[in-house]
Amino acid sequence: MKITDVRTAVVEANYDWTFTRIYTDEGIHGTGESFLAPGLTAIISDLKPLLIGEDPRNVDKLFAKMRWAASGAGSMGGIIYNAISGIEAALWDVVGKHYGMPVYGLLGGKYRDRVRIYADCHAGEALEALDSVMVARHPGWLPETEKSVIAAEINHPVHGRAFGDAEADEIFTPEMYADRAREVVGSQGFTALKFDLDVPNPYTKDTHSGTLTHAEVKFLTSLAEGVREAVGDGVDISFDLHWRYNVSDAQRLAYELEPLGLMWLEDPVPPENIEAMRRVKQATKTPVSSGENYYLRYGFREALEKGALDIIAPDFQKAGGLLEGRKIADLADTHYVAVAPHCIASPLGTLASAHVCCAIPNFLALEWHGMSVPFWNDMVTGMSGDVIRDGYIEVPDAPGIGVELNEEVARRYARPGEPFFGE
Secondary structure, three states, rough: OOOEEEEEEEEOOEEEEEEEEEEEOOOOOEEEEOOOOOOOHHHHHHHHOOOOOOOOOOOOHHHHHHHHHHHHHHOOOOOOHHHHHHHHHHHHHHHHHOOEHHHHHHHHOOOOOEEEEEEEEEEOOOOOOOOOOOEOOOOOOHHHHHHHHHHHHHHHEEEEEEEHOOOOOOOOHHHHHHHHHHHHHHOOOOOOOEEEOOOOOOOOOOOOOOOOOOOHHHHHHHHHHHHHHHOOOOOEEEEEOOOOOOOOHHHHHHOOOOOOOOOOOEEOOOOOHHHHHHHHOOOOOOOOEOOOOOOHHHHHHHHHOOOOOOOOOOOOOOOOOHHHHHHHHHHOOOOOEEOOOOOOHHHHHHHHHHHHHHOOOOOOEEEEEOOOOOOOOOHEEOOOOOOOOOOOOEEEOOEEEOOEEEEEEEEEEEEEOOOOOOO
């Protein structure tokens, strides 16, 4: 079996869902998904000549070939791996279909039939649409009645607020967080939730310094308290800080959150300084999580060896792919650290991640970030019913990833200016 072509398609959803398709001379094709990045499809196109004529069953060899061919651009990390990760997943989809095996079977078999999902509830509201550099946009599918929400986000973007001023048009409240938590748990049966905690508030003095005032710490704690009071002790809750704060203020906030029994506090300090992360972790009983910005198992080594994290959160659409995800989990397991993968993918990428999650022993929960996309469930065929049911994914037993991209739906929401699998 030989690879004959590599093509891409991009869907403009809450993020850019970028798909790579591998074609073979046996008529089998496989599809994988990459984490968004500027110029991503151009990188995939540049990698294509390395794959043409190769046997797609040699997944690890082809991974190494792409890695070292791009070593000048970043052999240890960087957006080159966003591209490689999507290609690697597509290769596994081909191999699974060729041998009639689900991907989890190729990764060593499964520990569990279904994968627990945690719902990313954003900041107490579900609507979000961001481009590859996290700037808010108006996707074509957005209802006219909702465009004012995105307009406000463009003026004061949540993900860009560290680079703006301290003023905000909207102040989030504990009641907003509580209402969203009750809605997600009550209507969809989730047993694990995550909210953004680094949100605009009336007590912020400087968004550039990474500092928190005493009143701000109390305000952010009140948001978390609202969620805990709404869902009780039967639902796990976690909060994301998006690398915003300095060590001492992250410690202060983590201390105030201790009575709430969080599942984790995510990215309290910038991820590049492992010692800073370790200091936060050692200062609190609140579990600390990070990892979405680390690449390959080597990117997690120091944090694990130094005991800087309680939970790791690799993103399998960027960290190196599915087999590398298994290797990252194995490394974490030698340190008795749980894995809660970051995931902002379409159903196809989410299901690919679910294959890894069911094949590793130290799995905690997998992220779902598609609440704001009305066509999320429609993006794949091959599932009986919704992809996520009662807060879990039943991992498909069909060959490969187990589903196919719904090209009719994908084409309807395709990003303008990008080719759609060669069209």
